[in-house]
Amino acid sequence: MPSLKHVAKSRALLSPILILISTSPASSSLYLHPHLYYYAASFSSTLTSTSTSSNTFLRSSSNLLVSSFKDWFKQRNNAHFDQIFAILGTQVDDDWASRRAADLALSRLAPRLSEDFVLEVLSYGKDVLACLKFFDWAGRQPGFHHTRATFNTILKILSKAELMSLMLEFLDNYRRQRYLHRVRFHDTLVMGYAVAGKPDVALQLFGKMRFQGLDLDSFAYHVLLNALVEESCFDVVEIIVKQIQMRGFENEITHSIMIKCYWKQNRLDEAEAFFRGLVSQGRDTNGHVLSVLVDGFCKNNMFEKAGKLVEEFQELGMVPMELVYGVWIRDLAQAGRLSEALDFLRKKKSLEGYVPEVFRYNVLMCQLLRENRLEEVFNLLMEMKEGEICPDKVTMNCALCFFCKAGMIDVALEVYNLRSEFALSPNSMAYNYFINTLCGNGSIDEAYSVLKNSIDQGYFPGRRTFSILADALCRQGKLDKMKDLVLVALGKNFMPSASTFDKFISALCRARRVEDGYLIHGELNRINKVSKRNTYFNLIHSFNKSNRGDVAARLLIEMQEKGHTPTRALFRAVIRCLCDMENPEKQFLKLLEMQLSHHEPDCWIYNFFIDGAGHAKKPELAREVFEMMQRSGIKPNLSSDILMLQSYLRSERIADALNFFTDLRQRRNIGRKLTNSMIVGLCKVNKVNIALDFLRETRDNGVVPSTESYEYLIKLLCSSGEYDTAINLIDELEKVGRQITSFIGNVLLLHSLKSRELYDTWARWRELQSDKSSRTSILGLLIGAFSGQVRVSQDFDNLEEVIEKCFPLDVYTYNMLLRRLSMGEMDLACELFDRMCQRGYEPNRWTYETLAHGFFKHGRRAEAKRWVEEMFRRGIEPSERIQQFV
Ligand SMILES: *[C@@H]1O[C@H](CO)[C@@H](O)[C@H](O)[C@H]1NC(C)=O
Ligand SMILES: *[C@@H]1O[C@H](CO)[C@@H](O)[C@H](O)[C@H]1NC(C)=O
Ligand SMILES: *[C@@H]1O[C@H](CO)[C@@H](O)[C@H](O)[C@H]1NC(C)=O
Numbered sequence: 001m002p003s004l005k006h007v008a009k010s011r012a013l014l015s016p017i018l019i020l021i022s023t024s025p026a027s028s029s030l031y032l033h034p035h036l037y038y039y040a041a042s043f044s045s046t047l048t049s050t051s052t053s054s055n056t057f058l059r060s061s062s063n064l065l066v067s068s069f070k071d072w073f074k075q076r077n078n079a080h081f082d083q084i085f086a087i088l089g090t091q092v093d094d095d096w097a098s099r100r101a102a103d104l105a106l107s108r109l110a111p112r113l114s115e116d117f118v119l120e121v122l123s124y125g126k127d128v129l130a131c132l133k134f135f136d137w138a139g140r141q142p143g144f145h146h147t148r149a150t151f152n153t154i155l156k157i158l159s160k161a162e163l164m165s166l167m168l169e170f171l172d173n174y175r176r177q178r179y180l181h182r183v184r185f186h187d188t189l190v191m192g193y194a195v196a197g198k199p200d201v202a203l204q205l206f207g208k209m210r211f212q213g214l215d216l217d218s219f220a221y222h223v224l225l226n227a228l229v230e231e232s233c234f235d236v237v238e239i240i241v242k243q244i245q246m247r248g249f250e251n252e253i254t255h256s257i258m259i260k261c262y263w264k265q266n267r268l269d270e271a272e273a274f275f276r277g278l279v280s281q282g283r284d285t286n287g288h289v290l291s292v293l294v295d296g297f298c299k300n301n302m303f304e305k306a307g308k309l310v311e312e313f314q315e316l317g318m319v320p321m322e323l324v325y326g327v328w329i330r331d332l333a334q335a336g337r338l339s340e341a342l343d344f345l346r347k348k349k350s351l352e353g354y355v356p357e358v359f360r361y362n363v364l365m366c367q368l369l370r371e372n373r374l375e376e377v378f379n380l381l382m383e384m385k386e387g388e389i390c391p392d393k394v395t396m397n398c399a400l401c402f403f404c405k406a407g408m409i410d411v412a413l414e415v416y417n418l419r420s421e422f423a424l425s426p427n428s429m430a431y432n433y434f435i436n437t438l439c440g441n442g443s444i445d446e447a448y449s450v451l452k453n454s455i456d457q458g459y460f461p462g463r464r465t466f467s468i469l470a471d472a473l474c475r476q477g478k479l480d481k482m483k484d485l486v487l488v489a490l491g492k493n494f495m496p497s498a499s500t501f502d503k504f505i506s507a508l509c510r511a512r513r514v515e516d517g518y519l520i521h522g523e524l525n526r527i528n529k530v531s532k533r534n535t536y537f538n539l540i541h542s543f544n545k546s547n548r549g550d551v552a553a554r555l556l557i558e559m560q561e562k563g564h565t566p567t568r569a570l571f572r573a574v575i576r577c578l579c580d581m582e583n584p585e586k587q588f589l590k591l592l593e594m595q596l597s598h599h600e601p602d603c604w605i606y607n608f609f610i611d612g613a614g615h616a617k618k619p620e621l622a623r624e625v626f627e628m629m630q631r632s633g634i635k636p637n638l639s640s641d642i643l644m645l646q647s648y649l650r651s652e653r654i655a656d657a658l659n660f661f662t663d664l665r666q667r668r669n670i671g672r673k674l675t676n677s678m679i680v681g682l683c684k685v686n687k688v689n690i691a692l693d694f695l696r697e698t699r700d701n702g703v704v705p706s707t708e709s710y711e712y713l714i715k716l717l718c719s720s721g722e723y724d725t726a727i728n729l730i731d732e733l734e735k736v737g738r739q740i741t742s743f744i745g746n747v748l749l750l751h752s753l754k755s756r757e758l759y760d761t762w763a764r765w766r767e768l769q770s771d772k773s774s775r776t777s778i779l780g781l782l783i784g785a786f787s788g789q790v791r792v793s794q795d796f797d798n799l800e801e802v803i804e805k806c807f808p809l810d811v812y813t814y815n816m817l818l819r820r821l822s823m824g825e826m827d828l829a830c831e832l833f834d835r836m837c838q839r840g841y842e843p844n845r846w847t848y849e850t851l852a853h854g855f856f857k858h859g860r861r862a863e864a865k866r867w868v869e870e871m872f873r874r875g876i877e878p879s880e881r882i883q884q885f886v
Helices: 004-013 016-022 028-032 034-043 045-049 054-074 079-090 096-109 115-124 128-139 148-160 164-176 178-182 185-195 199-211 218-230 234-246 252-264 268-280 288-299 303-316 322-334 338-352 358-370 374-386 393-405 409-417 428-440 444-456 463-475 479-491 498-510 514-526 533-545 549-561 568-579 584-598 603-615 619-631 638-650 654-667 672-684 688-700 707-719 723-735 742-754 757-768 774-786 796-806 811-821 826-838 845-857 861-873 880-885
Strands: none
Touching (some): 115 128, 218 252, 288 322, 322 338, 358 374, 358 428, 498 514, 533 549, 533 568, 549 584, 568 603, 584 619, 603 619, 603 638, 619 638, 638 672, 654 672, 672 707, 742 811
């Protein structure tokens, strides 16, 4: 995409109409399209004379642009060629009638064949087989004989497509054809092998010919010579050159190949001397030899020397320079020296009226596109159009890429949709850009259909494009398309990356198609690709959700075999799921057995299973594991004991828990960790009185209970309205020198928000205290403020400070403050939000929902919506409740 700086620069250059439009306020998206306006303006004379509003202009500009391109593209009249290839496409090889029909149709289209025509058709075609069919058909036409050039071209097509077997078959067939006698058999074979990069075979055949008294003609000699140089068979080159000279075949082609032979051996000085010798004899009449020499210097990275040669011979005026300029521009561009190439082109254009050939423009544009120099691409397109240079396939592809990169998706789409009209066949670069751009624009369906089309045309996207599209399909849940894409890819021997598979499997899991995900995972296993750890997690969670504990268990074992480490939570989920199936004991023990057979029996395995059974509310199973562990000689450590205790508590087996605890007293010192587990565990199942007894007992035994025990007890006491006891515990906590934690503070504030009872209890309690320490009084003030009993100034900055004096604030505290504030002024709430962010607190879902809800309550729907959008942007999924509101 063009940068703003770039746009500002181009604006200054562009026509007045652009300036006119860009001052209009409704054109915020203009910066994407500076070229579009210029383009449209320069093509449409009607436009400059009418004072259309910018909106109408926006709508009409893309049509104008497309139609102006259409006219230009249509200059390339290939309808004829397209028809020929369409006919060849319908021909069924083994069907005589079909062949005959195709022959007739072709004869009607191209009644009189010439060498040039056949060469043009062959260079236009992109399907090797179609070219071969055409070649075959042409050879059978009365009055036309294939020439060296046509043979050479078809051989080159075959060898470029790396179809050696097809080529040999072709050479074989060729021996039996009836046009055999017209073209010399051996010449063709020698050329064929030379072009196919087999100069040794070609030389052998050549030797055989000479033995039989036959000889090559000039054309074939040069094909052979060139192949020898290309394949670096330099020792034979000299011999063949001598043969050529002896026969008087020596010409500029010979010289060019000899120059290439020098520079391929890094003998550039000799090449140059040889060339200067030729020039002094006036023997480079079309600039071909010089262009090969310049190319040689460039290929050896001697650009300065090459440039000097170009300038020197231009000034001498002894050699025509068109070809040389073309090669020089191409080499500069390909070496990434784009600015030099463009400057050179500008200079030669203005001083000498030099106009490059279309393929030189193409090289420049492709390279410029790669470097995102869109303005210059555009200028070249304009220059070509204005210079009435007929575009070719590559030019059109460059234009398509340009539209994509400039963000002109609508134009790109329209040009693409009209591709048959323009005879535009996108190449792989254009397909890649186009698909990427469509994905970026969110037009995934279009991107997918373009991809299908590209596959029909024989292209497959690059790795990056593939994963961009695959990611987009997965993200949008277009999973059938994704499946199709993967199948096609595999059919093309293209293996998508592990992360693509991971995303696909995860998307299938999300869409509740875990079976499909599992199938793909199985396929990957089959070809020895290891799914990512995350993929295993997703699969296991999904099987848990569909109550397939057996499969989840299998995956849990498998992932360890593949070297991934599961978490305790994952074990928990699998065990809980297993315990919901039939025969839970059997399933559970089977998993334990499998796990033990994969690892040395270790404390952690038993602990994970005790924990899992506890969470699945199967304390007997936990106990069984606990016993097994001891039987196999592993001493339960503190964690094992705590987990076992928690297993009882979680299932509200209080008597068992107390008995276990009594047993523990025999085995170990009862420290804070164990009592903490006991108290917290009791609180979690609402046994507030037993927990309180335990707390007191612990304290009486001289152990100070953990802060966590206090937190849970205070929370539970507040929930059951026993504020007296809660306040006493807070007092006690302070007396033993502990701080009030955020957790406790938040519980108090939350209850104050709900009712005034906490405040009243606190006020009564305080009356009875002799020591009125300042801290508890500040806490009381806060409770009063939150329950609306104490008036505070609107300055809530102050309230934060007050809270800070009692306990450290956390996000939860801020959320409550926000909730309190959004009962009144939303602006204050927003200020608090900003402050909390400034202080480094990370807002969470509740934060955003509080604000959205607040705005909604105040009837400010639009703002409420904005906050929900903000949530989405941060990747936080809003709850269903809030989504209903907005
Ligand atoms: C995609 O491009 C089209 C055409 O330019 C535009 O109308 C649409 O708003 C774009 N969509 C997105 C999500 O950018
Ligand atoms: C496992 O599935 C159950 C119910 O199907 C669900 O409540 C639980 O959250 C799931 N656990 C995990 C870790 O996915
Ligand atoms: C008990 O053993 C497991 C596994 O070796 C270990 O992870 C855990 O930290 C141990 N617990 C204690 C309290 O040492």
